[in-house]
Amino acid sequence: MRTCLAAIALGAAGLAAATCSKHEAAPTPSNLRAQAARFQRVGSLLQRQIELANGKEFYLVLDPGAPDLTLMLSGAELQRYPVIGLQVGEPRVTWITRRGPRRWQDVVWSRGELDPPRQIDRLVVQAAPPGKDAAEPETPPVPPTPEEMYPVPSRYQVRFDEGWSIEVRPLDVDEQAGRAARFRAWWSAKWHDVVAAVFRRDRDAVRLRIALSPKDAASLYRSLPPAVRLVILSQARPPAPARTPRPSPAPTPTPTAGKDRG
Amino acid sequence: MALAAAIGLLAGIAWAGTGYRYQPYADAPAAQSGKVPSRDRELRQLVSRLDRRSRDLAARLKATAPRGVYIVIDQTQNRLYLKRDDDTLLEARCSAGSGMVLKESVGKKREWVFDTPRGRFEVLSMLRNPTWAKPDWAFVEEGQPIPKNPADRLETGSLGEYALYFGNGYMIHGTLYERLLGRAVSHGCIRVGRDDLRQVWANTRIGTRIFIY
Numbered sequence: 001m002r003t004c005l006a007a008i009a010l011g012a013a014g015l016a017a018a019t020c021s022k023h024e025a026a027p028t029p030s031n032l033r034a035q036a037a038r039f040q041r042v043g044s045l046l047q048r049q050i051e052l053a054n055g056k057e058f059y060l061v062l063d064p065g066a067p068d069l070t071l072m073l074s075g076a077e078l079q080r081y082p083v084i085g086l087q088v089g090e091p092r093v094t095w096i097t098r099r100g101p102r103r104w105q106d107v108v109w110s111r112g113e114l115d116p117p118r119q120i121d122r123l124v125v126q127a128a129p130p131g132k133d134a135a136e137p138e139t140p141p142v143p144p145t146p147e148e149m150y151p152v153p154s155r156y157q158v159r160f161d162e163g164w165s166i167e168v169r170p171l172d173v174d175e176q177a178g179r180a181a182r183f184r185a186w187w188s189a190k191w192h193d194v195v196a197a198v199f200r201r202d203r204d205a206v207r208l209r210i211a212l213s214p215k216d217a218a219s220l221y222r223s224l225p226p227a228v229r230l231v232i233l234s235q236a237r238p239p240a241p242a243r244t245p246r247p248s249p250a251p252t253p254t255p256t257a258g259k260d261r262g
Numbered sequence: 263m264a265l266a267a268a269i270g271l272l273a274g275i276a277w278a279g280t281g282y283r284y285q286p287y288a289d290a291p292a293a294q295s296g297k298v299p300s301r302d303r304e305l306r307q308l309v310s311r312l313d314r315r316s317r318d319l320a321a322r323l324k325a326t327a328p329r330g331v332y333i334v335i336d337q338t339q340n341r342l343y344l345k346r347d348d349d350t351l352l353e354a355r356c357s358a359g360s361g362m363v364l365k366e367s368v369g370k371k372r373e374w375v376f377d378t379p380r381g382r383f384e385v386l387s388m389l390r391n392p393t394w395a396k397p398d399w400a401f402v403e404e405g406q407p408i409p410k411n412p413a414d415r416l417e418t419g420s421l422g423e424y425a426l427y428f429g430n431g432y433m434i435h436g437t438l439y440e441r442l443l444g445r446a447v448s449h450g451c452i453r454v455g456r457d458d459l460r461q462v463w464a465n466t467r468i469g470t471r472i473f474i475y
Contacts, residue, residue, distance in 0.1 A: 029302060076332060208287070222339055
């Protein structure tokens with residue numbers, strides 16, 4: 001995330017540098033308007049990220065410029081997933097594309113949940129009644145590894161409340177599998193897409209298709225917390241900065257002591 | 263026959279054109295919002311003001327990121343990461359909560375769920391050679407009567423050399439069962455191997471942030 005922050009800071013500074021150089025070259029009003037619009041976008045993106053960082057919810061930051069997808073909480077980068085491919089999908093019926101809402105890049109997507117959901121099989125143990133001659137507790141079996149517990153589908157989505165979604169596709173389905181497996185995957189995807197486009201107009205009005213490496217796709221599926229939010233950064237990378245942003249004051253840590261309950 | 267073929271062809275064309283149309287990702291064009299001044303000077307002032315605002319916001323965002331060392335725990339994959347700014351100092355296998363449900367068969371018929379909490383925490387206290395004050399569920403699980411004397415709850419050695427307490431009875435601590443690291447077997451605490459725990463201990467202070475997802 002520090003890379004993201006640095007990129008944004010550099011962006012802001014770069015825009016400032018561009019502004020200075022434009023001053024020298026007497027910019028046209030239309031250039032100034034474009035700069036103002038870009039500054040506003042950078043500002044609103046920063047504002048949204050600050051709000052997310054100050055909240056208590058987990059959030060994903062999609063940086064199409066990097067490109068990567070980062071899981072974050074309170075401004076801390078928890079896990080970063082390099083994005084190999086990024087596409088935007090819009091539903092279409094008989095070749096007629098239904099345009100999604102225009103502002104989907106400018107808002108925070110909320111309450112994202114995995115589809116299909118990650119199943120948790122809880123072991124329920126009824127304790128034996130206590131007694132002096134209670135038998136030695138049986139040694140519990142070795143529990144499965146996360147890989148054994150959570151099989152990852154070849155294609156899954158994170159659905160958000162707004163009716164938009166992220167579709168994650170591990171690359172191996174496309175490149176490493178045999179012809180028959182690839183055809184099955186293609187047919188299944190096509191079938192689901194047709195059903196979604198025709199019958200489920202409230203879902204997937206915008207779909208971001210993200211290709212991750214199989215390892216990252218599996219990791220994201222196994223680790224994604226519930227009710228995650230998403231913010232999408234700007235793809236554009238402005239020129240290198242002439243100035244660096246002002247340093248911010250360091251927050252004073254406030255350790256809490258004396259609450260240890262053992 | 264020809265009609266059926268034509269219908270089939272049309273259906274095929276319709277099928278082919280139904281689903282999702284994917285295009286490479288692109289930014290939407292930046293649109294000016296609010297009132298735009300028409301005069302050059304005012305426009306320059308607006309750009310300058312927006313520039314300052316962006317810088318301030320960038321500094322505020324930077325200030326939200328944790329500084330110094332912090333701990334990140336992936337409880338599903340049972341991994342602990344010790345980080346300093348952008349660097350990962352340590353990636354260790356750990357054991358998070360098993361998710362098991364324990365039901366008491368007599369008395370109050372209580373129920374415990376052994377999950378590790380998600381969210382942001384901080385190290386509240388650090389204990390060397392910690393003694394475990396066993397909670398009720400530990401006795402229920404073993405089929406033992408719950409002792410009335412608090413001293414009978416104390417157990418040494420089972421938490422390893424160190425414990426980092428982060429609230430509500432949860433700790434990062436050592437384990438006697440290192441062979442189970444990497445699997446979800448704990449009662450909600452985070453178990454770490456001896457060598458990794460020493461490194462975590464050496465880099466941690468009271469107030470160090472812990473992020474669990």
